[in-house]
Each structure stands twice: as structure tokens, then as C-alpha cells.
Amino acid sequence: MMNSLNLYKYASPATFYDLAGRMIPWFYAAAALLGVAGLYIGFFLAPTDFQQSEAYRIIFIHVPASWMSMFIYVVMAIWAAIGLAFNTRLSFMMASALAPTGAMLTFVALWTGALWGRPTWGAWWVWDARLTSELILFFLYVGFMALQAAIDDPRRADRAGALIALVGVVNVPIIYFSVRWWNTLHQGASVSVSKAPSMASIMLAGMLVMAIAVWMYAIAAALSRVRSIILERERNSQWVAQLLEGKA
């Protein structure tokens, strides 16, 4: 009973603002430490790949970014569903705070993919199933953010955004499989990312450390953003006035 009461306490933006403020430095610190460790493993300890030489090392950024870009969309949809089901304002704020980070990571994944594809496949872009569905994921993020930006009433913006996030997450598997079948029918198996040679364990370790680093960064960035959103939404409330007076 005590436990659940405590959890409900943090559904209030005022208390969560404080909690998030205390958590952010820890997540940023974890992201920085793991990022340095992961990059060190990736660039100094991991051996050179005999097929792709040094170019493969971009996967230490590319793979974590694309994993997180997909994961964040699902988390966003879960917050949206919680918000619609329990009518909690903070859940909607979390969903909108996650979107820019997700979109940024999707973009990073596409960009680093192009940089890797040029020396490896000889082309900046191929219409591979994974590339294409990542691109569509980017469009879904942009649509979510554009819809929220176009609505002035925050209550409507929250709910409309939540609904489109849920519609999007239902569609993601359909889009993914349609793109995969489209791809196999159109161009055969000229390029295959899925049949990558098995990876040395040191490479895998570097990639996993980097993935956790990106995860920590995403949490920290989303929490800082949600703090700004809380301040903006609650600017007329008493606790924000007190907070700002205390600082001034």
C-alpha cells in the first residue's frame, strides 16, 4: 500500500519535476562513462575486420542508435496508451519528451548507415528493407511532432499525439513486413545485412556497452526535456512561481 502510494505521488508534475532534476545528473554521468568505455573498446580494443577493414567501426554508433530509435517509439506509444487510459498528464508529457530524441537517433542511424554503406556497398543508399523501414520510422516521428506542434491547446495536442503514436505502433509491424517482402521481390538478395558474419565477442561487448550508453543518454535527455515541458505547462501554478522566486 505504501509503495503504490509513493508511485502515485510521482505522477504529479510538481513532484516529478524535482525527482527528474535529481536523476538527470546520474543518467548523464552513466551515459558519459559508458560512452567513453564503449568507444574505447570499439576503436582501440576491437580488432580490424578482415572484410570491411576499419569502416565497420561505425557500427558502434550505428547499431545502438537504430536499436534505441525503434525502442523509443515503442516506449513513447506505451506512455501514450497509459496517458489515454488513466488520463495522467505526465504520461503525455513523457511521450512528447521522447519524440525528439527518438527522431534524432533515427536520423543518426540513417546517417551513419549511409557513411558505412558508401565504402562497403559502394552506395550511400540502397532500398534495403531495414533502411527503408528506418526511414519510414523517421517519418512517423516527424508526423507525431508536427501534429503536436500544430495544435495550440495542450490537452488536445497530448491526446491527438497519443492516438497517432498508437496508430503508428500498430502499423509498424505491417510496414516492416510489407517493406521486407517488397524488397525481396524487387531486387533479390544482392545486399544482405542480416547474414552478417558472426561477430567477435569483443565487438559485441563494445556494441552492448554503447547501446546502454545511448539508453542512458536517451533517458537523461527525455527527463531534461520533460522538465522544460512541465515548467511551460505549469507556468501559472503556484509551485512554479515559488520555484522561480527561490532562484531569482
Place this chain on the structure above:
Amino acid sequence: MSMLQTVLALLRRELTLAMRRRGDVLTVLFFFVIVASLFPLGVGPDAKLLRLMGGGVVWVAALLAAMLSLGRLFANDYADGTLEQLVLSPAPPVVWITGKILAHWLVSGVPLILMAPVLGVQYGLSSEALGVLVFSLLLGTPVLSLIGAVGAALTLGLRGGGVLVSLLVLPLYIPVLIFGAGAVDGAMAGLGAEAHLSLLGSILILAFLLTPWAVSAALRISIE
């Protein structure tokens, strides 16, 4: 009123309105024709290339035309207050929403299906591929109206609603485009179109079952 009566009453109203404003229907139809005619001008008159592209081009044009017609779905009723009355009416929202989407498809989807063979002939599609094109549009255009209705309901009364709806809806249209154009390609290549058409049919059933609920939720969000 029974559910069927509700749908029929709404259908009669929507079709009467469409007949009074024939220009709206024709604009979308001509947009479809113009977009499809622009491609040969852009890529050149090579008959072989055009035959390869034909199915995809007609489908892309249909996607854009369907998206363009979404503004009509709820916007006029929203502006004159009819939509509010519909929301307040005792009929279950899913029923009248299905009726409205059905009417939208009859007015903006069916003309595209009727016009598509003409465009297909321009691209030199075989007669079998023309049949598949029409059939794939028959299965696919209702999905465009169904998914589009969610976008139209969410962007109701927003500034820049038209551009915004394209951003929301076009990525969701991609599976329909892939299977629709894939069916025509399959027929042209002699591989058969059954697999693509079956998938298109299953998407239609799924969309028919799920989207009216999403539209109903979206309208509640937009109107309150």
C-alpha cells in the same frame, strides 16, 4: 433506428451533398489523371520503361488523390455544426463513422477505380494487368479512406491541416502501395497477383475492423 438504417440515411445524405457539389469530385479525379500523366513527361516516352512503371505510378497517383480528398471528409460538417450533432446523436459513433467513410470511398475512391484502366492503357499495361490493377484498387482504395479518416479527424480545424494530414497519413499508406503496385507488377511479370491481392484483402479487413474506433476516438479529441 437500426444500425443499417443509420448507415443508409447517412449514405443518402452524403451522396446528395456530393451530387450538389460535383466540382469537388471532378477536381480529385482530374488531379489523379494529371499526376499520372506527369510521369512520362518526367522520365521520357520509352515504352518499355513506362510499362514497368505503370502499376506503381497509377497507385502513387491514387494515394495522392485519396489524400487530397480527405479534407472533405469531416471539415465541412465540422464547420457547419453537423458533426457535433452526429456526435450527440444516439447512434453509436462507429456506425455513422463507417457510413461516412463508405460514402467518402464511393465519392472519391470509385471514380479513381473507373478511371484507372484508361491510365493503365496509356502506360501499355497488358489486359490481364489492367484487370489486376482495377481489382487491387477495389481492395486498396477503401483502406486509403479508412486510414485517411483517422488523419482527417485528428487534424480537424487545425491550421495547415492539409499538409499535416499528408505527413500523418502517407507513411501509413505505404503497405497498401506496396501490395497494390506489387500485384500489378506480379501480373505483368507473369508471377501471378494472388499473394499480393490476398494481403491487400487482409489489410482491408483489419482496417475495416480497427479504424472506425480510432476515428471515433480522434473525433472526440478534436471536438471536445
